[in-house]
Amino acid sequence: MKSHFIYLMALSALMFSCAKDNFTEPKSTLSGQILYKGEPIGMESGLGMQLWQPGFGKLGAINVFVDPKGSYSAILFNGNYKVVFPKGRGPFRTIEKDATSKDTLYLSLGGDQKLDVEVLPYYMIRTANFSGSENKVGVLAKLEKIITDANAKDVERVSLYISKTQHVSRAVNIGVTDVDGATIKDLNNIIISTNVPAIVPTQDYVYARVGVKIKDVEDMIFSPVQKIDL
Amino acid sequence: MKKIFYIITTIMLALSSGCNDDSFLDRPPTGLLSEEQVWGDEGQVLSLLGNLYNRYYDIASVKNWESLGMYNEAFYSNAGSYGMFQSNGWGYGNEFTWDYGYIREMNLFIQKCTAADKLSAEVKERFLAEARFLRASYYFEMVKREGGVPLILEPMTYDFSGDPSYLRHPRAKESEIYDFVISEAEAIKTLVPANVGEKSRVTKAAVLAMQSRAALYAGSIAKYGTTTPAVTLPGGEVGIPANLATGYYTKALAAAKEIINGNAGAYVLYTKKPDLSENFSSIFYDKTNNSEVIFVDDFKLKSGKVHGFTISNQPRYGAEEEEGGRLNPSLNFVEAFEKLDNTFAPIPTVNAAGAPIYYNNQIDIFANRDARLAGTVMLPGTAFKGRNVDIWAGFQLANGTILSGDDRGAQKTLPGKTVPEQVVGFDGPIDGFEFTAQTGFYLRKYLDPVVGSGQRGVQSEVWFVRYRYAEVLLNAAEAAFELGQAADAAGYMNQVRARAGLVTPLKAAEITFDRIVHERRVELAFEGHYIYDMKRWRIAHQILDGNAITAANLSTDLGKATKRNTQPWGLWSYKVYDPASPNNGKWIYKVTKLSRVTGAGRFQMGNYYAFINDEVVNNNPKIVRNPNH
Secondary structure, eight states: OHHHHHHHHHHHHHHHHHHHHOOOOOOEEEEEEEEETTEEOBOOTTOEEEEEOOSSSSOOOEEEEBOTTSEEEEEEOSEEEEEEOOTTOSSEEEOOOBTTTBTOEEEEESSSEEOOEEEEESEEEEEEEEEEETTEEEEEEEEEEOOOSTTOOOEEEEEEEEESSSOOSSSSOSEEEEEEGGGOOOTTOEEEEEEOOOOSSOOSEEEEEEEEEETTOOSOEEOOOEEEEO | OHHHHHHHHHHHHHHHTTSOHHHHHOOOOSSOOOHHHHHTOHHHHHHHHHHHHHTOOOSSBTTBHHHHTTTTTEEEOSGGGGGGGTSSBOOTTTTOOOOHHHHHHHHHHHHHHHHOOSSOHHHHHHHHHHHHHHHHHHHHHHHHHHSSOOOOOSOOOOOOSSOGGGGOOOOOOHHHHHHHHHHHHHHHTTTSOOOTTOOSSOOHHHHHHHHHHHHHHHHHHHHHGGGOTTSOOTTSSSOOOGGGHHHHHHHHHHHHHHHHTTBTBOOOOOOOOSSHHHHHHHTTTOOSSOSSEEEEEOOOTTSSOOBOHHHHHSOSTTOSSSOOOOEEEOHHHHTTSOBTTSOOOOOOOBOTTSOBOOBSSGGGGGTTBOHHHHHHEEOTTOEETTEEOOOOOEEEETTSOEEOOSSTTOEEOOTTOSSOEEOSOTTOOOTTOTTSOTTSOEEOTTOOOSTTTTSTTTOBOOOEEEEEHHHHHHHHHHHHHHTTOHHHHHHHHHHHHHHTTOOSOOOGGGOOHHHHHHHHHHHSTTTTOHHHHHHHTTOHHHHTBSOOOOHHHHTSSTTOTTOOOSSOOEEEEEEEEOTTSTTTTOEEEEEEOOTTOOOOOBOOGGGSSOOOOHHHHHHOTTOOOOTTO
16 A cells, blocks of 8 residues: 555656656757858858847847858747847957847747848958869968958958868868968968878878958958868 | 652642743854854954955965866876867856855955954954955956956845845946055055964065055056957956056056065075975975965865875876876976076977987986976976886887887887886876876976875875965066066066076066066966966967967977967987997987877957856846957
8 A cells, every 4th residue: 555655656756747847849940141242251160149038037148159151050949039249259240230229130030040140241252262282282362351441450361271171270270371461462362372291091182271360350261161182 | 659640740840830941941052153252252253264264266276286287288197187188268157256255254254353342453453454355365366357346345235125236236447456456455564464484374475465466467457458459348347448557567566576675574585405496396395484485375284174286196106096197297388498598499309400319318308407397397207205207108119110008117028028028107108098197297396295195095285375475576577677677677587587597697688578478487387377477468369379289380489478389299208229229228209299189279359358157147237248258
């Protein structure tokens, strides 16, 4: 009799926890890209936007990570969100639409949705023609200065990164050559080359990317990753 | 039977009515002290104050071995810690501290101690000054980590009205917190004793040392903050206007001079021992008549307040427990030590033609260097507790190959021999083998040479030095340099350098920003200064720029303030085995990249000031978030 009672207690405890735990998971996918006039902006992965959902008491940001191609995605509950970039993040300026909302985007999510965010980059890498020869990777890059008003900033350096894999960034690379911004005379004709070190195990290709560091801006702007046969 | 029962009951009832109910029920508790009891007795107040002392915040301390070697000054030879070198940055919130409970208790102490009338005026004055020092110290710690914070100087009390919003205070400006620390120091410096023998309680020198450090930090943030405009807030919660720099540097120099002139007691650099390296490491464990140390977090054997820093970092070979060797100073750090002729040079592993240099003894490669190198780092070929460390990576054979093992002291048979013999040191280095000297070095600073210090049942009573005279001299040197008094700066700096065996004085013209940065790095290494120094000069994002270090750029720009330090490298020694060669039995060294180091740390602008918790901002919407968060 007594043991029956214990079983009953255990069973009811299980049933309670089931009921508590069974929230429906978030299902709506928010995805999109960070664009300038329809063109994606290449960055380093990890750089985040923040989503804020007001109306539930205490606030905390949902950090959304951006991949090297400038696209992002997040699976969320339906509801109203504010989308912001933390101040000072990104190789770009955000666009202020009006005085009240400033650069905040208001989003009402009710199912899968695409949201492309338009920003104003300091520079765009217009072309990046890579060439590979034995033990060497070269690039001819063109830069366009997008912001030319009082907020304009100089190029601090342009760098050519090469890597064994598609992950090419400041932290992940096997070779890098920097060109100081002050020595660049013509933004339309930037030539950089870098030596490919011995790769173990040997492979006859590398991945390469050009990055631009803008003065006083932390995050760099990058060209798309390209596979180069040596 | 019944009769007896009635009689007994009657007697008992009669007796019970005789009790005094009031005094029976209203007895003083034996487990609690009343306010009057505490504030009427000097000893009780001192123990309250002791509690506040014990809660002092240090960014790094011997209580946490990992904290002392942060930011790639050391590799962590500990299997659970490799992740530190495989990530590419540091969390924004790592250094966050927001202990307003501590501040409230200090404020309560000050309020109640001021009101206490049973303490003698003299004792009360000292207690109050000590509490104010601890409060200023914590505000100093907070401003270093978060920038300006709400400056609360009264214990706040909630009135249970349902609306706590009157308890919310906005952040003060960064400069206002520094001003508070400096002015508190000015106010209490005459209220505490000037006593060189007192190390664990506040003395005049401790107050002045804090004042000098705080003013120096504020001055450099004002001056160098202009190079990182992204690290400011419009309300001044982060960032100090550049025009205040000179004022702060003047205050820093004045406070340091007061100690140097002997106004706070006769502090001098520690020079008791003839061996300069041993002398340098003794500063940190010699607790008798130590004339250099100003203020410490003290420990005592068999008192319950001991620490296990020696257990964590003792050489693994012959260790008193089956562990140790965790902090391995990096080659980057070792190469930062100058040669005795005041020049920078890489550790010479190869000659100009690229051929290896052969050394008769392991230690020879480090000859003619700053004595602080061997005082801070346990080099191969040196001893600890009378036993030589056994650090060597293997045999270099005649055919160019290496014979080594994958276990401590592993044995293999050398070519031409029949009996296996030891082919790798009992202290490693073995790549990826925890507790061996994976960079080729162990740490010596703060290791306790007393027998038993490496046992878990005993531990160590070596103190953690918060302020010492050498730092005061370097503060003075930096402040004087920034104020254009290069000759004075050279004078202060040369005292510290001479103690380390660098007896050729630097001339006034040789004192540069790079020199100041370098001197603090090597003198104050593994004492918790490195990160704050990099931050206040706004060079952390240049030193830790997220680019991997190659062998080629490891040894260039050695004396430069912004020299890259994103990955710790190692230096491994090999014994030459080539019976036909005159070099047989000699030593060669190889610069080694550790396989566990795969990331390259990038210090982001958002790392300069800690991320303020969402919980804090939610509770107090007046709190402004830090830049880049």
